Amino acid sequence: MFTGIIEAVGVIENIERDGSNINFTLSCPFTKELKIDQSLAHNGCCLTVVKTEGDRYVVTAIQETLDKTSLGEWKVGSVVNLERCMIMNGRLDGHIVQGHVDxxxxxxxxxxxxxxxxxxxxxxxxxxxxxxxxxxxxxxxxxxxxxxxxxxxxxxxxxxxxxxxxxxxxxxxxxxxxxxxxxxxxxxxxxxxxxxxxx
Missing domain, CATH: 2.40.30.20 (Elongation Factor Tu (Ef-tu); domain 3)
Incomplete structure (x- = not known):
């Protein structure tokens, strides 16, 4: 669950095809706080952190996600809006956002x-x-x-x-x-x- 209040922007550092999936490597100001299996919204699309290394992390977009979003148009250097999932005891400053792009x-x-x-x-x-x-x-x-x-x-x-x-x-x-x-x-x-x- 998200609020739609952007926490930071990230930069696409690498793009790697793996069958029908795409692995995106990004850098952002809070990379060192991320954990594997954590949900993170990228331009509103909820993706799971699968790897962290230094100031970079990796997420994977499957074909279903690529079909419904603009992620397939990302290029190395693209700037992406980021939001970590909401903390339930915090204020809901935006609105209820699922991170599921329609x-x-x-x-x-x-x-x-x-x-x-x-x-x-x-x-x-x-x-x-x-x-x-x-x-x-x-x-x-x-x-x-x-x-x-x-x-x-x-x-x-x-x-x-x-x-x-x-x-x-x-x-x-x-x-x-x-x-x-x-x-x-x-x-x-x-x-x-x-x-x-x-x-």
Whole structure:
């Protein structure tokens, strides 16, 4: 379980194919605190630490993960948003984030608002995915508030701190991002869909 509050950014140091899997080696400020078998969200995707060595650690993405996320587009040098799993006696500063990416979206617009940024994302039209104004969305692991909601697209307003201390500032129009929709919204959407089918 995560909160969507990014703890640090990491850098992809090495990428190694192993059958259909990919082993990613990263460095980050808290590598020496990591333990093998620990859950760590990478751009919102929960991956398990399988190896640590010095200031580097390794995680493995299987084909199922690669199919649903943008991890397959990572390159050596890519900057990744990181969050360790939440401590249950801590504050939930973001929202309930599972680290299970639902789908990817495409950045369609980035507008500089003289100090803040207004980012628009279009996403796939399949699945029980919805957004609502002032609802929650997780974009590359960042807990954000939906500023504007449309059919299969939404916009978020990014404060300067988030822009500076995550990988948001490195995104460009056309880039793919990982999306996790609000778990409560997904349950409601599925239930309403079932009721419509029954009727």
């Amino acid at each position: 789908t990817t979206g495409e950045i369609t617009d980035i507008e500089n608002k003289d100090g803040s940024y207004f980012v628009t994302v279009k996403y796939n039209t399949y699945g029980n995915f919805i957004t609502v104004p002032q609802g929650s969305i997780t974009l590359n692991g960042i807990s954000l508030t939906v500023a504007k909601s449309g059919d299969f697209e939404f916009s978020v307003a990014i404060i300067p701190y988030t822009w500076e201390f995550t990988n948001m500032k490195s995104l460009n129009i056309g880039d793919q991002v990982n999306l996790e929709f609000d778990i409560i919204g997904k349950y409601i959407s599925k239930l309403i869909g079932k009721e419509n089918v029954i009727q």
